[in-house]
Amino acid sequence: MKIALCAVLLGLILGIAPPLYAQSQYGHQESEYYYVSTPIEKIYVHRDGYVVFYRKGVNQMANVLIPAEWFTDPSGKADLIFLGPGTRWPSMSIYYQSGEFSHVRLYVRRERSHETWGVVPLTANLSEEFSNVEGLYLEY
Secondary structure, eight states, X not given: OHHHHHHHHHHHHHHHHHXXXXXXXXXXXXXXXXXXXXXXXXXXXXXXXXXXXXXXXXXXEEEEEEETHHHHSTTOOEEEEEEOSSSOOOEEEEEEETTEEEEEEEEEESOTXXXXXXXXXXXXOOHHHHHTOOOOOOXX
């Protein structure tokens, strides 16, 4: 019985010691990236980009503008990811690197008939607002 107990303890020590040693040797490194995700209430298509509405608190809405060139630009500031069939609700994830805006990912329904899709009227002139967008920072 004592031999079995000693064998189990030796096995635990040998199994736990190497990972603990490696962790203490290299330390715990945190990523400089973090992200914030929020469900999309409505996403409007405009000729210059997307206007995305999201819930701010319980009873308020806020919006962000995402220029169209962010989706095609080599810097890759934005990705449009189409959700497959199912019940997943569209969402937006904004990534920050060292506290500064890095990029955004929109997870949207492929079907434009989904209730979250809308179209900005052609008479709305938002070109100047889209050209002034430097980064995305959510309001809470």
